[in-house]
Every structure is written in structure tokens, then in C-alpha cells.
Amino acid sequence: MHAADLHLDTPFVGIGRVAPEVRARLRDASLEAFDNLVQAALDRNAAFVLLAGDLYDGAERGVRAQLRFLRGVERLGQGGIPVFAVHGNHDPLDGWSAIRQPPENLILFGSERVEARVVGSLATLYGISYPRREVEENLARRFRRGDGPGLHIALLHASVNSQPEHAPYSPCTLDDLCAAGMDYWALGHIHQRQVLRDGNPWVVYPGNLQGRGVKSSELGAKGAMLVHASDDRIERVRFLPLDCVRFQEAPVDIGGLADLDALRKAVRAEIARLRESERGRDLVVRVVLSGRGPLREDLRREGALDGLLEELRQELAEPGPILWLDRITDRSGSALDRAALAQRGDFPAEILRCGGGLRDEPLMQFVEERLAPLRKPRIAWLPEMDSWDWSALLREAEDRAVDLLESEQER
């Protein structure tokens, strides 16, 4: 069984204020997902469990998380299942550990060199941990197939190729991995589940064990990979969902929706569909509005979305699995056609033209000028804005300005 990025006792990123019962559920979700992993390994009598880094979320490694991990490993030990693990950028070896004497069935790879461990005649396992958070070395190149018996499996926390949304720690390429001569690369770090190669060798990111927010890489089912092997050959790799709380996006097109009530009904229908497909599981859902339509102006009104969100939360609250509507993100566009607008030659058209002109060289200068009031007081807790997609934001700003200018007419 191959899992990675447990991020035990992890905070959830980008989630707005939640109801107390949802907060408690989120707080324990990563730990319960790990318990699910342990139980699944025991139920299936796994030969061994591979954990490809980021067992804990921070170098601080919360005591609760470490002890929960320890108990899980001990349970696996009682079932005769060894656990092979490497540390990643979130839990490098320079962090402190509450585990003073690891159980015998827990094999933690060091950070100095790629170590090889033989599991009877079944497999030879290779792995290396992060000594510190920032590891820019291509650690994959250190792996070389040895003479051990059975399947040759490599355990690494790394960024294969370029992965958006993830820091490029231990960057490597698929070629680097193929060159090592392994049968299976048990990778970690990328939270989106990916099978980069389905044989010769298998290169697999199982994704994280429990979603951590509403980013695209955190959405959908999360869990571990169940690898079936026979006669030193991997037969198939199957995903096993183990998450407790699932993050989903509910896209709703506002085109054709006459008013907020129609939107409310459309959201409810989408939520019902999600509930049906994720039956029995706790869900955190972000509604994303898209498309164009007259509803756009209603949505732009102060407090319109917040009011709708509150109303939907109340309507959707019911006994059973939790369903929490995180927020309603409005990515809908004006009913006006930008291309047609640009041809009008009036002031809104000038706005679009002006925006278009800014996209070239002076955009960041313009942004810096405009953002100066916000940045000048050096407010802590502001997000890192340099990485924002300012072109997209400018487009939103154009829409906003044009919407406001046009609203008088539409009224």
C-alpha cells in the first residue's frame, strides 16, 4: 500500500469561517484518514506500507499527530505489516520527534544516502529522507537498482517535472526516474493523484491522504494506492479512497438563470448531485459561478452572495454526513459581450482598451502603484500577492469597472 502526504493534524488552507461541528470534523480529518489507512492495510493484509514523505504538516510535528502515527504503526506491527517511510519537505529530519524509540516495524530512511532494505524475497526498498525543508538537489539521480531480491521499489518525496501549486523540491524528470532501473517509484509531494507511468517502471503519486482545501489539487477523492504484484511483477495499481472529509467544487452556470432564486435552485440541484455521488461522506463544497447572464448584476450587489450562501447553508443543513458550503465564488461574466463592447468606442470601450494596453509592459508598475496603499502599512497576514495572476485580476477589474458603468443603463 502506497500513501504519501499524510499531513497529520494539518490545518486546512483557504477555508473560510466554518460552523463549530465542521471545524471539529476538519481538525480530526487527517488523523482519521490515517486510521483508515491503517485499517485498510490490516484488512487487506498488505505486505508492507510505503509512506512517501510529509507525514506531518510542519517541522513542529504536533505531539498529537506523532503519537497518533505511532499508534497506527504499532497496530500495523501487531498485524505483522512493516512500514517504510521517508521524510519530505514538511517534516524534514531536522524537526524534533516525539517518537524516541520507533517500533520495530517502522523503517525510516535516513537523509545522507539512499538506503536499501530487503523485505524477505518479496522486495528491495530504496529511500532517502529530506534533511531539511529546502532540498533542491535532484535526489532521484542517487537511486540505482541493486542486487536485492524481488520487486525494486523506490520511495521518494520529489517534484517530477514542473508541478503547479507545489514547490519544486527535489526536482527531477521522468527520465531520471526511468534511468534508476526501479520497478515502482513510490512518490510523494504532489497532492493530485497521478500515475506518470503505468509500467516499466510504474511512477505513481498517490496524492495526499486527506484533502486540505478547495484548491484544484485538493479536490475530489483522496487516499492511497493499492499495488498488486505477483512473481516480481506489478499487475495493477488501484486507488483506494480513505479520506474523511471530501472537498468538491460545484460549478453553476448563471446563463439562463433569471434571478437569485433560480440560482439558489440550481446550486441545490448541483449539491444534490454531489451528495448522491459522494454518498455517506462529509463534504465541503465551494460553489463556482460561471457563464454570463443578467444575474450578474444581482450578484454584484453588496452582500448578495453572502446572503445567498447563508440561506443555502441553512437549507442544506440536515442530519447525517456533514455538508458545508464553503463559499460561492463568482467567476461569472457580464452579460455584455466584450468584443462587441470594444467596438462601441465609448468610455467602457476605452476602459477595455486601457486595460488591454496595461497587459503589456506597464502592468506590474500599474499594479504596484495601485496596491501601494495596501502594502505601505506592511500589514502582516496579507497573502503573498506577487504570485497572483495579475492579468486575470486586471480582467476582473475591467469587468468590474464596465459592470459599474453599465449598470446605470441596465437599471
Add this chain to the structure above:
Amino acid sequence: MRIDGWFIEGFGVFHDYEVKDLPPGLVVFLGPNETGKSTLLAFLRGVLFGFAARRNASRYPPLKGGRHGGRVFLEASGGLVTVERYVGRRHSLRVALPWSGEDEAAGLARILGGADDKLFRSVFAFSLEELQTLESLEAGQIRERIYSAHILGAGRPARQVIAALEGRMAALFRPRGASRIGELAARAEEIAAAWRQAREQAERYPALIREVETHAAEVAALEREIAQLQEQRRRGESLLALRPLWRVWSQRIEQRRQLAMELDDRLAGIAPAVEAHYTALPLHEERLRQWPDTRRRNVKLEEELGRWYARLGEDWSGDLQAGGDPEELAGEARGWAQQIAQIGARREEAERLLDAASTEARRIAGELQQTLDPDPGSLRERERALARIRPNLAELAAQERAGEALEAARREAVLRQTWILWLVWLGILVAAIMSDWMSGAVSRTTLVLLAVTLLALILGRFFPRAPGIQGQLGIDELRAVVARDAATLGLRDPPEAEDLEAVASSLARERLHLERREALQGDLLRARETEERRKASLAALAGEASSEGQAWNAWKRSRGFPEAIAAAEAVEYAGWVDQARQAYAAREEVKAETRRLALELGAWERPVRELLGSTAAGEALVAELTLLHGRCARDRRRREEIALLDLAIEEARFPEELESALAAAGEGEAEAARPADRLTEAQGQRDQALGRWRIAGAARADLEQSADVAALETELETVRAEIAGAAREWAVAALAKGLVERTLGEYTRIHQPGVLREASESFARVTGGAYRRVVQQDEGLLAEDRAGALRRPEELSRGAMEQLFLCLRLGLADEFGRRGAPLPLVMDDVLVNFDPRRARAMAAEIRRFAHSRQVLFFTCHPETAGMLAEDGAAPVIELSGDGATGLG
């Protein structure tokens, strides 16, 4: 666009005032003061853009009646548009568009080129006063208006968009004051502080584990030391504990030795006998105490018995020893006394009764003698005669009254019968006479008849009828009876009623006497019988008393009582006998007790004297025995103690090797105490270490269970996400605002030179070249004079400044017209401060301007009108002040 005319229903001086078919180009309205030029200007502004607020002078209430407001007719590209508006009515705007499919208000806004009231008032429709005011044409504002949406088409003014965006930005963030981001950042700071604290706590975990282990080791070491000290102390304490036992054991051996030396075997031999006598000693002593008292009582009772013998007397022949129930004797004596007393009482009663009976008999006999004695036979006869005579007398009287009545009745009946017979007879006689008369002869019959008649008359006269014989007979008999009875009663015949009453009373008295006498005779007979019975009873009682006396004497003899004693005294005597008997019995009892005591005392003392070899007696002998008994007892106790000591010594016998250790235990006490001190100290240290261990353990357990870090991180991430969202929204708003401002700026930059160029040319022409052009520096306008000097508007003369602003308005209006709809200009006497030359030049500029759009010029100066309408360049409409107009 052109103003075609208007219809004022009521506004200031105007009432139902209509102007129609105004031509394009310049139109001059000429009228003296107070003919409504300013009113017209306000009316046009009000209908097109809305009337002024309440209480504003420019509302111009209708002075001549009519609805407050009216209509303006506009000639637009699509046809004639009617705009109707009234004061004080919300939504009173009505726009009649000649085309369909467009909203009224939107259509009007489009016709007006998006201009608002302020723009219209500043650029297109202004008075002299507004022309003079700098604020009315503040460059920035007007430029903004012109270059923002209005001038370019329909839509929300750019400045409103900017204000809206600024408002939203301020709500999201402002450097000072409350804002969403500020609040969230403060909240994040709070959570972060708590999170840092929780994390520091979590990072203490390894140290905490070491601390727990250190405390555990410390506790373990102290426990070991405590165990050793406890063992050491137990050993010392054991010796200390044994030493008192050993000391007691040694003391017992010594004690036994001393006791054995004091033993006396002789005492052991006599001890049982001494014990036996000593056991009986309390009884003996009791007897010794009783002896003198018993003797004294014996003497006293002898004396008392003697006194009783004396009281009973010499005639007492009874036996005091006989005993018997004292109550029985007294009871018997009491019985005899009662019995004899009863017989005596009965005799007295019998005698009293006899005496009473005799007295009664005598009394009755005396009374009888004094009572009358009538003859009963005579009395009865007279009583019968009296009883008969009364009814007979009454009967007699009644019969006599009845006979008289009967006779009277009979006589009446006979008389009545006689008369009838006489009448009949007379009839017959008359008939016979008549017949004879008729016949003329007297007949015999008639004679007979006359004879008979005569006879009957004689008879009737001399033989009256006798009474009834029978009634007469009864009365007589009755009278005879009455006479006899009267005789019997001694009364005359017939007796009178009073006499009869007297006789009746006399007879009643006699009858009473007779009855009384008979009763007394009965009583006397019965009294004499009673007397006889009493006498017999008395005789019987005398016999009974005699036999009772004999029995009484026999009883006294049988009881030894003196013969002479009376029954009444017998009870008291019986008491004496009883008490004498008691005294005798008591004397006998004490005598027997004295004898018994003497025997018992001797029975105890004899063997004791033999045992002691003493001759003493009584108390002295007792003292000797007591002394000996004490010695025997002490000897016995010593022997018992020795036996107990032997048992204890044997039971607690110490091994010889322990004896030396115990002998030395006195010195060991200090050693035993020292470990105790250290032990207490070590236990205290151990307890403290345990406390620290537990605290550290609890802290460790808390940390292991704590979800604070995770919870706070989650909360912090939540707030962080909200800050990011707010920051993003702020950034979008800031960019949007920047875009609008930037676009506005570019517009200004591109289009402003045209305005200034137009204004410069006009201004140069009007001033005759005194000023070359108008320029903008920073946000201010400057006029460049012919020498190239730049002057701010306020540095110009009043007229020059007004000329400058009028030229600028013309330029702006021209620019507005190029960008949107060319709106008409409405000016109210704006040339009054110009010198004639410049006024004429400005009039030429206005005329020139009016070539491409409509200009309505209001003036009260005919020369101004003349300048403007020079050579018939413009029609002049005269205002008369009463709402009438005339086209000049």
C-alpha cells in the same frame, strides 16, 4: 437637438404660457426686468433635469395659478419629443417619444447626451451670476463630466463608479479606522499569539518527556533508599521492641526468687481449715452482733407478757399458747355482741309496737263512743220515702196540669160538634118548617123536631159534661202515696219543698254518722288484732333472748373469758387476748433464737480455739483468726505468683545468643533513630518528586491529547483565507478604480486641447487679441496675454474673466456636441459686464456658435438684443411680463 418651444401651466409669473416653433440657431428673448427671463431659464432646467429642491427660490411657485410645471418640446433626430414635468410629484416626468421601444427616461438621457443637471447648468444654461462664479465652471469637475460616460453615451458617470469603488475599498481596507482587513489581521494576530503559545507548549514535549523520566528516576532512587532505610530501621526497631520484653523476663526471674524466700510451709498446712473458718466468719460475726440484742429483746418481751397477764385479769382462764387466728376470736366476740344487741333492739321495737297498737285501740274505742248511733232500718225507710216522694210530687203536679188541659180540649171539641149538629138540626128544622109553611100545615115531624130541639137545649144547659174518669183515678192514688211518704217523713201533706230539703239534709247527716261508726268499728277490730299479734311477738323474743344468753355464756366459758364480761366489752377483751397472745409468741420466738445463737456461737468458736490453741472468745477470737487468715492468704498469693512467673518465664525464654544483643540494645537506640530521620526526609523528597512526576506526566498527557495547535492553525488559515479574499477583492477594486481614472486621464489628455483651442480662439477674438490663448497647467486654467504672460482667472478683470469663462463654455459645449448630442445653450444676460466692443465681439461669437446649434439668449437690454439680432441674424421674442410674447 433643438428646443422647439414650451408650454408653462404655472411657473412664477407664467400661466398657460406657450412658445412654439422656435427656430434653430440664435433666438433672443427681450424683456424688461421681472418679465420672467430667469424664470424661463429655471423652467427649462427644471423640466429637462428636475426641479430644485423644496424651499429653493428657483422653484418659482405659480403666481397666477395653474399646475406647477409644464412641457418642453424638443426637436430630436427622430422627431418631436415632449418632456413634461411638474413640481413636487415624484416620477412626474413624462416623455413622449415619437418612436417606440425605448424607455422614456433613457430616451431623454440619450437626447440630452447623458448630461446631468450640473453639467447642463454649468455649460449649457447659465445666468450671469453663474457665469461669474468660478465654482460653476470648476475645470476638473466639468472636465470629468464631459469626459466621463455622459459625454460619450449612456451609462453611469465615471465619477460615481470611482466613488463606489473607493467606498468598497475603504470598507475592505483603510490605513486608519475600521476595515475588514484590519479586523481580520487583528484577529489573525490574536490567533497567532495563541498558536505560538500552543506550539511552544508542543515543542516542550521532548523536554517534558526527559523531565518525566528524570522525575521517574529520582522517584525510583529515593524509593530504593527508602527501602534500605526501612530495613535498617526495622532491624533496630526489632531489638528495641524486644528489649522491654527481655527486661520484663529478667525482672520476673528475680521476682520469683524473692517470692520463694518468703514462703511458710506450716501455713500451707492449716490454710484450708483457716480458710473454712474464715469463710464462716462473716456469719459468726453477724451472730456475735445479734447476741446482745437478742438478749435485750428477751427481757423486754417477758415484761410485756407480764403486763398482758395483768390486764386479762384473774378470771382469764384461756391459754395464750393456744394461738389461733386473733381475728377469729375478735370476730366471734363481735358477732356475739352484735347478735345480743340485735335481740335487745328487736325486743325494744316489739315493745314499742305493742304499746302503739294498744294506744290506737283505745283511741278508736273512745271515738266510737262519742259517735251518734242512728237506726239503720228507720233511716233506710225514710230515705226510700224521700226518694219516692219527690218524683211522685212532680208526677202529681204534672198529671194535674195534663188533666186540666185535656178537659179544656174536650170541651172545645164537644162545643164544635154540638154547633155542627145544631146547624144541621136547624137546617132540618127549617126545612121541615118551610115544608110546613109551604104546605101550610104543621106536620108532626116538625113538631117532633121542635120538641127534640127543645129537649136538647134543656139537656145541654143543665148537664154539663164530666171530666175523664181514668185520669182522675191515677192522681188519687198518687196523692195517697205522697201522703204516706210524708207521714213517714214526719211532714204534713202535701209536703213543701223546703221541708223536703231539710229532711234530705238531715237524712244525709244521719247516713254519714252511720257510715263513720261502721268504719270505726272496723278499725277497732283491726287494732285489737294488731295488739294481740304484738304481744305474741314480744313473748317470742323474750324466749329467744333467754336462749341467746345461755349460748353467750357458754361461748365465754369456752374461750376462758370472765363470766361477768358483757357482750359489748367482749370485742375489746378479745383484742387484749390477741395482743397477749402475740406478746407471748414473740417472747417464745426470742427465747428460741437466744438458744439457737448460743448453740451456733459455740459451734464456731470451739474448733477455732482448738486450731489456734487459744482460749479467747468472741471478738478476740475473731481477731486472732483474721490475722492468721491474712498470713495464709499472702502465702498462697506468693505461691500463685511464682506459678504464673514460672509459666511466663518459660514461655518467653530468650535464646542465649539474643540475650547479649538485647543487653546491648540500649546503645542501639540512637542508631535506630537516625535512619528514621533520614527515612522521613527521603519520603518527603520522594513525595515531592512524585508530585513533579505527576505534573509533568499530566502535562505530557495533555500535550499528547491536545488539538490546540491543529485547531488554531485551522482557525488561522481560515482567517488568512478571509484576508486573502478581502485583499483580492480590494486589489480588483483598486485596479478597476485605476482603470477608470487612467481612462479618464487619457481622455482629458487627448480631448482637452481641442476645447482649449476653441476657447483660445474665441477669447482672442473677443478681447481683440489682448489675450492669445487659454492653457492648462496642473489643474488650473491660465490666460496668456499678448505679451506672453500667464494670468490666473482671478487676476483678470471681472469682464475679462467672464469673457474667458463664456469662451470656455462655448468650447466645452462644442466638445460635448462633437462627442454626443449638440445641446442648445440658454444664457441669461451674460453680456452686461462687457464693454460695448467686447460685447459686440462676444455677440458675434455667439452668433457664430449658433450656426451649428440653438442658442436661447435672455436679456433685458434692447441694445444687447440688437447686437445679437444684428441684421436680422436672430429673431427677438419680447417678453411682456404678463406671459404674453411677441416676436420682434
